Amino acid sequence: MDKHSEAFSLKQISEMAQKLQFFLLLIALCSISECVQRQYHFINEMKTWTEAQRYCREKYTDLATVDSMNDTTELMKIVNNVRLWIGLERKWQWSSGDPVLFLNWGDKQPDGKDECAFMRNGEWHDWPCNKDCFFVCYNRSRGLVFVNERKNWTDAQSHCRLHYTDLVSVRNQNENQQLEKFINDSPKPEPGSDVWIGLFRDSWQWSDQSNYSFSNWKLGEPNNVGDHENCTAVEKDAQGQWIDISCDHQLPFVCHEDKLIVIQQNLSWSEALRYCRQNHVDLVSVQSVEMQYEVMSDVKKASTEAVWLGLRFSHILGIWFWVSGETVCYQNWAPGNGTSEENCEATVRSGAVQSGGDQTWISRPETHKLNFICSKY
Known part of the structure; x- marks a missing residue:
């Protein structure tokens, strides 16, 4: 081996050693990375569940969602030894299976005591399902049908399903006004x-419409004592475990503020990075499957087919990295993206998440104009 070949080989060995050290560091960092999706805020004011929900939606994002043990740990860092509201309640749904996209509750309604809803002068109220009322059915061919008989809610539902289609659903303000006029004009x-x-x-649902998959109920809960325990509190001295209680209790509560925000402006990747750092904290880093779920929920608000992430390719190191400094431990690339062949291109490339489909990551030239997601904490 000549001197030039020997020098070249030593240089290669040195570079390989440096890369090995770098990747060992990545492995170490990946093993300790955490994902905190939300910022929690303890509010030491006594309110009913509905009042607490209204307060959180005005001041922050919503009443606290707690959908992992990591969230529970974060919550218990700011409060202990007190019973308090979180955002889990028995959800309202339509008998027909239509999604609940619109609500028109009257003053101080629902009060959390009852399970079925009636209309009075265009506004909705909750009431025990065993009470007898007139009712309105819906029929696919005839439209609205007023039934001039008093039945409890379950019998009214059975009547509508037997003779028509189902009890009436109300999907928006216009339909609510039409139903109110129809009831007023009906002979009764x-x-x-x-x-x-x-x-x-x-069934149970979080106030911010998150799916109810994780639970942390205290032993024997939920027990729905008196058939009106429709809201959830973290129990005092129970290591963050939950109980179901009546929604009209007055308790302190915890709000959450989402860590992420979708910016509906079309900017290049560098412009998006500058915007996030000037107005929030940074372009988002997706370090775990939990954070990916949060991103998947938020990108539905985007107006572009993909949304910039804080993901960048380094031609020098030959790796993808997060601009916030975290390592790319968790990966969610779409097929054909993030590959070594693609990364050999001279074009400067950055990472985005698809706003539709499987919402996986894709590689795009950084000059493309897309919406983007900023991290707020």
């Missing part, structure tokens, strides 16, 4: 009578 013995609609309370 008592003007202004309460009328069942197809809304009832059933």
Whole structure:
């Protein structure tokens, strides 16, 4: 071997050693990375569940969602030894299975005590399902049908399903006004009578509409004592475990503020990075499957087919990295993206997440104009 070949080989060995050290560092960092999706805020004011929900939506994002043990740990860092509201309640749904996209509750409604809904003067109220009311059915061919008989909610539902399609659903303000006029114009013995609609309370759901998959109930809970324990509190001295209680109790509570925000401006990757750092913290880093779920939820608000992440390719090191300094431990590339062949291109490339489909990551030239996601913490 000549001197030039020997020098070249030593240089190669040195570079390989440096890269090996770098990747060993990545492995070490990946093993300790955490994902905190939300910022929690303890509010030491006594409110009912509905009042607490309204407060959180005005001041922050919503009443606290706690959907992992990591969230529980973060929550317990700011509060201990007190019973408090979180954002889990038995959700309202339509008998027909239509999504609940619109609500028109009257003052101080729902009060959290009852499971079925009726309309009075265009506004909705909750009431025990065993009470007798007139009701409105929906029929695919005839439209709205007023039934001039008093039945409890379950019998009214059965009647509508047997003779028509189902109890009526209300999907928006226009339909609510049409239903109110229809009821007022229908012949009935008592003007202004309460009328069942197809809304009832059933399974658990978070106030921010997150899926209810993780639970941390105290032993024996939820037990729904008195059939009106429809809201959830973290129990005092229970290591963050939950109990179900009546929503009209007055308790302190915890709000959450989302860590992420979708910016509906079309900017290049570098412009998006500058915007996030000037107005928030940084372009988002996706370090775990939990954070990916958060991103998947948020990108639905985007107006472009993909959304910039804080993901960048280094031609010098031959790796993808997060601009916030975290390592790329978790990966969610779409097929054909993030590959070594693609990364050999001279074009400067950055990472984005698809706003539709499987919402996997894709590689794009950094000059493309896309919406983007900023991290707020």
